[in-house]
Structure formats: C-alpha cells, structure tokens
Amino acid sequence: MGRITLDKVRKAFGDVEVIPPLDLTIDDGEFVVFVGPSGCGKSTLLRLIAGLEDVSGGQIRIDGNDATMVPPAKRGLAMVFQSYALYPHMSVRKNIAFPMRMAGIDQAEQDRRIESAAKALNLTDYLDRRPGQLSGGQRQRVAIGRAIVREPAAFLFDEPLSNLDAALRHGMRLEISELHKRLDTTMIYVTHDQVEAMTMADKIVVLQAGVIEQVGSPLELYRKPRNAFVAGFIGSPTMNMLTGEDAAKRGADTIGIRPEHVTISTTDGTWKGTVGVAEHLGSDTFLHIHPDSDPSKTMTVRVDGEFTAHHGDTVWLTPQEEHIHKFDAQGLRIK
Amino acid sequence: MATQHSRSAARIMMAPAVFLLLVWMLVPLCMTLWFSVRDFRPLRGGDLGFVGLENFGRFVSSSAFWPAVATTLVIVGGVLLISIVLGVMLAILLDQPMWGQGVVRILVIAPFFVMPTVSALVWKNMFMDPVNGVFSYIWQFFGADPVVWLSEMPVFSIIMIVSWQWLPFATLILLTAIQSLDSEQLEAAEMDGAGPLSRFGFITLPHLSRAITIVILIQTIFLLAVFAEIFVTTGGAFGTRTLTYLIYQRVLESQNVGLGSAGGVYAIILANIVAIFLMRIVGKNLDK
Ligand SMILES: Nc1ncnc2c1ncn2[C@@H]1O[C@H](COP(=O)(O)OP(=O)(O)O)[C@@H](O)[C@H]1O
Ligand SMILES: [Mg+2]
Numbered sequence: 001m002g003r004i005t006l007d008k009v010r011k012a013f014g015d016v017e018v019i020p021p022l023d024l025t026i027d028d029g030e031f032v033v034f035v036g037p038s039g040c041g042k043s044t045l046l047r048l049i050a051g052l053e054d055v056s057g058g059q060i061r062i063d064g065n066d067a068t069m070v071p072p073a074k075r076g077l078a079m080v081f082q083s084y085a086l087y088p089h090m091s092v093r094k095n096i097a098f099p100m101r102m103a104g105i106d107q108a109e110q111d112r113r114i115e116s117a118a119k120a121l122n123l124t125d126y127l128d129r130r131p132g133q134l135s136g137g138q139r140q141r142v143a144i145g146r147a148i149v150r151e152p153a154a155f156l157f158d159e160p161l162s163n164l165d166a167a168l169r170h171g172m173r174l175e176i177s178e179l180h181k182r183l184d185t186t187m188i189y190v191t192h193d194q195v196e197a198m199t200m201a202d203k204i205v206v207l208q209a210g211v212i213e214q215v216g217s218p219l220e221l222y223r224k225p226r227n228a229f230v231a232g233f234i235g236s237p238t239m240n241m242l243t244g245e246d247a248a249k250r251g252a253d254t255i256g257i258r259p260e261h262v263t264i265s266t267t268d269g270t271w272k273g274t275v276g277v278a279e280h281l282g283s284d285t286f287l288h289i290h291p292d293s294d295p296s297k298t299m300t301v302r303v304d305g306e307f308t309a310h311h312g313d314t315v316w317l318t319p320q321e322e323h324i325h326k327f328d329a330q331g332l333r334i335k
Numbered sequence: 336m337a338t339q340h341s342r343s344a345a346r347i348m349m350a351p352a353v354f355l356l357l358v359w360m361l362v363p364l365c366m367t368l369w370f371s372v373r374d375f376r377p378l379r380g381g382d383l384g385f386v387g388l389e390n391f392g393r394f395v396s397s398s399a400f401w402p403a404v405a406t407t408l409v410i411v412g413g414v415l416l417i418s419i420v421l422g423v424m425l426a427i428l429l430d431q432p433m434w435g436q437g438v439v440r441i442l443v444i445a446p447f448f449v450m451p452t453v454s455a456l457v458w459k460n461m462f463m464d465p466v467n468g469v470f471s472y473i474w475q476f477f478g479a480d481p482v483v484w485l486s487e488m489p490v491f492s493i494i495m496i497v498s499w500q501w502l503p504f505a506t507l508i509l510l511t512a513i514q515s516l517d518s519e520q521l522e523a524a525e526m527d528g529a530g531p532l533s534r535f536g537f538i539t540l541p542h543l544s545r546a547i548t549i550v551i552l553i554q555t556i557f558l559l560a561v562f563a564e565i566f567v568t569t570g571g572a573f574g575t576r577t578l579t580y581l582i583y584q585r586v587l588e589s590q591n592v593g594l595g596s597a598g599g600v601y602a603i604i605l606a607n608i609v610a611i612f613l614m615r616i617v618g619k620n621l622d623k
Contacts (some may be wrong), residue, residue: 016456052522073528085523089541098537146527 001152002186003028009058019210035197036207042190078147080157093127093189099150117145137168154186228331237300238312259302261323269316371596378590390597407577411558413494422505447503451563458496489573512546552613
C-alpha cells in the first residue's frame with residue numbers, strides 16, 4: 001500500500017513560489033524518480049510529501065486518505081537523506097532499531113527485523129560499530145536499513161548517492177533497484193543525475209523551476225520528449241539542437257537529433273565538419289564535431305569504438321530522419 | 336613562508352612575550368611554594384624559618400578545612416547544575432529563528448562582562464536587600480515576609496549570584512554546539528516517530544555531551560577560585576567559607592602566610608587535576 005496523490009500542491013517560501021500548483025499521482029509499488037537541475041524544487045517536493053515542510057496550498061493523499069496535516073511520523077513514510085542523517089552516538093544496531101523503539105515494537109520483533117535487514121544489506125558484521133567507523137557506502141546502507149525496518153508504505157530518497165564515488169554509486173544503484181523489486185514498495189527517488197533516473201525509474205518526473213515538464217517511463221521520455229527542455233535533459237550525451245535553415249526546412253523552429261542517431265562518413269553526407277575532441281570510452285567514442293557552416297558550434301556524435309578519427313579530420317554527418325525531434329517556437333514538440 | 340630565517344625571526348619577536356608570561360606565572364608560583372614550607376607570619380615575628388610539610392598538615396587538620404571543602408563542593412556543584420540546565424534551555428531558545436536574534440544574543444551574554452565584585456554588590460544591594468531589594472518588594476506584594484537572603488540562605492544566594500555570571504558562558508558554548516547539529520538528524524528522528532522530548536533526549540543531548548563536559552571543566556576551574564562574590568556579600572560568614580576564602584583568611588586575617596600558601600598549593604593541585612581532564616577532552620575534540 002503506498003499510493004500517493006498530490007492535488008494542486010503548492011509551496012511558497014515567503015513571497016517566492018518554489019512550486020506552483022502541481023498534480024501528480026504515484027501508484028502503489030512504483031519506482032518514481034524526480035529529476036531536474038539543482039534548485040528546481042525536487043527536495044522541497046519530497047519534503048512536502050514527507051511532511052517535513054507544510055504545503056502552502058493543495059492536498060496530499062496517501063492511500064486515499066488526506067495526509068496534508070498529518071505529522072511526518074504518522075504518514076507511514078521512511079526517508080533516506082542525502083547526508084545519511086545517522087545518529088552518530090548510537091551503534092548501527094541502535095540506529096536501525098531507533099524507529100522501532102519509538103514505535104514501541106517489542107524487543108524480539110526488533111531483533112528479528114534488524115537481523116533480516118542487516119543480512120539483506122550486508123551489515124551483519126558491522127552492527128556494533130558506530131557510523132563514524134563505517135565507509136560512505138556502508139553508512140548509506142545503514143540509512144536504508146533504518147528505513148526498511150519501519151516497513152513503510154513508501155520510501156523517499158533524497159539524492160542518496162551523491163556523496164559516493166562513481167564505482168560505489170553504480171553498485172548502490174543496483175542494490176536499491178533490487179531492493180525495490182524484492183520489497184515491491186513505492187519508492188520516490190530524487191536526483192539531478194539523469195543516468196540514475198533512466199536506469200532506475202518505472203516513471204520519471206522531470207521538473208524545472210517547480211513545474212512538471214513531463215511524466216513518463218524512461219523510454220517514453222527518451223523517444224518522445226514533450227519539449228526541448230526534456231529532450232536536452234534526458235539522454236547522454238545530450239541531444240544536438242539545431243536552429244535556422246535546417247529546422248525551417250523541416251517546418252520547425254528547433255530540431256534535435258541525438259548523438260546516437262547521426263551517421264558519420266568520411267566521404268559524403270548532409271553536414272560537413274571538422275573533428276574537435278574525441279572521447280574514447282572503449283565501446284563507444286563521442287566525437288565533438290564543428291560544422292563548417294558555423295565552426296563555433298559543436299555537434300556530438302556517438303560512433304562505434306572501432307571508428308578512428310583524429311583532431312582536424314574532415315567528416316560528413318547525416319541525421320537519421322526518423323529520429324529527428326521537431327520543436328516549435330515555444331519549445332513544444334511538433335507531432 | 337616558514338623558512339629557517341623567518342622562523343628564527345619569529346622566535347626572537349615572540350621572546351619578550353613568552354618571557355613576560357613565564358615570569359608572570361612562575362614568580363608567584365615559586366613564591367607560594369617557598370612560603371608554604373616556611374613559618375612566615377609578617378606581624379608576629381616575620382619569617383620564622385623552614386618547617387617542612389608542617390603547614391600542609393595543619394591546613395587540612397584545622398576544624399575549618401572540611402566544612403570549607405563541603406561549601407566549595409556545594410557552590411561549584413550548584414552553579415554547574417543551574418548554569419548547565421538553564422544554559423541548555425536558553426541555547427535551544429536562542430537557536431530558534433526569531434526577530435532581533437543578534438541583539439538578544441548580545442543581551443544574554445552581557446552579564447559575563449560585568450565584574451564579579453560589581454555584580455555581587457548589585458545583587459546584594461538591589462535585589463537581595465531585605466528592606467529595599469527588588470525581591471523584598473515582590474515578596475511583600477504577595478503578602479509574604481521578605482527573605483533575608485544573605486543570612487537565611489547564604490549559600491543559595493551566592494550560588495544564584497555566581498550562576499547569573501556564568502550562565503552566559505555556558506549558554507554561548509552550548510549555543511555554538513547546538514548550531515553545529517545537523518538539522519537532517521532531527522528531521523530523520525522526527526520521521527522515525529520521535530516526539531520533541533525524545534528528539535531532545537536521543538539526539539540533541541548526546542550531541543551536546545562534549546560541550547557540556549567542556550563547560551563543566553572550564554567552569555570548575557574558575558568556580559573553585561570564586562572569591563569576590565563571597566567577600567562583598569557574606570564575608571565568609573554563615574557557612575559560606577570556601578577553600579579559597581579559607582586561604583585568604585589564613586593569609587590576611589590570621590596573618591599566617593605559610594599556612595595560606597600551603598592551602599594555595601592544594602588549590603593549584605586540584606585545579607590542575609581538572610585541567611588535565613579538560614586538555615584530554617579538548618584534545619580529543621580537535622583530533623576528530
Ligand atoms: N527553507 C527554505 N527557505 C527559502 N527558500 C528555500 C528553502 N528551501 C528551499 N528553498 C528554495 O527553493 C528552491 C528549491 O530548492 P530545493 O527543493 O532544495 O531544490 P533541489 O533539491 O531541486 O536542488 C531553491 O531555489 C531554494 O533556494
Ligand atoms: Mg535537493
């Protein structure tokens with residue numbers, strides 16, 4: 001059980017409206033990711049759902065019941081904070097036990113839940129340590145453990161991986177996804193990293209300045225971005241945006257083409273350009289190409305790792321017409 | 336920056352200050368140690384020669400010694416209790432966002448800058464005076480008999496005066512400690528179902544434990560030496576004679592410098608034991 005409905009939810013800090021009225025439904029068992037640039041109001045939205053901030057207007061419903069005025073502890077939600085927010089003077093065991101202790105759950109049941117959470121999160125050997133004696137990844141797992149034992153209706157994560165290094169982040173990403181599959185509980189996950197959003201989400205909510213730009217599955221967002229902002233935000237490397245003659249020819253104000261949807265040739269094609277920087281990832285290579293028509297611009301092209309090109313080489317680019325995204329003057333997608 | 340040359344230049348420039356500090360500290364210390372092993376009574380024959388550890392024995396075996404120790408403990412303990420309990424409460428209050436926070440904070444700290452003698456006199460004459468004091472007016476307003484504070488409850492009165500002086504210090508240190516508490520921890524506890532009291536007991540108080548220890552140790556060192564507040568109020572009468580006051584009486588009232596110095600050496604040892612604990616804890620704090 002964990003269906004969360006936001007109905008015209010609004011948040012203002014003083015005179016500044018951070019979140020204009022917003023509607024959103026999160027279904028039971030869904031993994032929803034809020035993604036958007038820094039400062040767009042993702043954390044604020046999550047904290048509104050958690051009850052750590054009061055809404056300025058609108059209604060929050062959890063499983064159909066109005067939870068707008070319900071205090072955080074009573075909403076049945078568990079949150080994992082960016083700073084982990086572990087209690088430094090308590091052992092890992094006490095940290096994990098804390099919410100159960102507050103709820104007055106009996107000792108035997110507490111031990112059972114701690115045991116199973118510790119086993120699932122590989123923390124069994126660390127239960128008697130203090131958080132200060134753990135690595136970043138382990139602390140993260142303790143924070144997750146503390147959330148799991150409450151058996152909440154939904155988990156809320158606020159950029160939980162941003163303090164970890166890249167290798168650990170990838171591992172934890174998989175662990176959280178796996179946890180979701182196993183528990184089948186609603187999870188709301190906030191990140192500014194579109195890779196995390198794409199890889200983990202059932203449903204992505206793209207936010208900009210407190211406004212929902214688009215809601216959809218990762219592939220929907222990738223294939224049919226509703227506007228130029230979503231098109232530029234989702235996908236890595238970012239979509240190439242072209243204006244002017246190329247766009248006008250196709251009846252649009254701006255056209256976008258993803259780096260993986262451009263064919264490269266050394267002999268002929270639509271656009272002629274010069275190779276700038278080449279980023280070799282092994283399997284793929286990202287070529288940054290300056291078109292001859294306007295050398296100050298850069299187009300990114302994704303090519304096979306075997307393709308060789310050097311700085312200053314002349315190449316020809318051809319967009320795959322069926323993958324071109326067209327946007328009008330307001331940045332909206334043209335069907 | 337730290338080349339050989341600049342370092343030796345720095346040493347030369349620091350030398351006068353270091354020298355002054357050493358003299359300032361060492362001369363009185365050596366004189367105390369010297370007098371403590373001599374029978375020195377300025378008005379009754381002057382320096383009567385070396386007596387070994389006799390002064391040390393006489394100081395602790397005098398009938399005034401143990402009551403003085405007890406009074407000292409009661410005053411130190413009472414002031415610590417009041418300044419820490421109220422200090423924690425004030426610190427939490429001052430940590431709340433409010434209008435005019437800066438001014439309020441300065442006002443709270445102000446008593447710390449009042450000289451002990453002055454504040455004790457203000458308390459004695461303006462608050463505790465049984466005829467003209469503010470307290471007596473309040474008591475009379477409610478139809479009660481005014482309390483003669485300094486003779487009816489002298490130790491408590493002194494505790495009150497000294498607490499008033501030290502409360503700002505405790506509040507200030509505890510306030511900085513509270514401000515360093517990660518607000519996400521409190522929010523996490525709130526989500527975990529901890530009410531305001533549990534949050535205070537399980538999160539805030541443990542976070543403050545180190546700051547509280549430091550306040551206790553620093554204040555103890557200074558409270559052991561409380562003197563002016565007793566001198567200008569009860570003059571050591573009514574059971575308010577602390578160890579420090581006893582030493583003063585031995586030296587100036589009984590004119591027995593040797594005996595007083597021996598008491599002074601005890602006080603030095605006591606203060607140093609506290610200081611060692613303080614250094615340990617502060618040192619640990621810095622390591623973290
Ligand atoms: N307590 C607050 N008071 C005033 N403004 C705030 C507060 N919290 C957040 N904001 C503002 O709200 C906006 C959104 O912040 P936040 O939700 O933290 O963004 P994100 O998590 O997407 O980076 C920011 O412009 C921020 O300055
Ligand atoms: Mg944020």
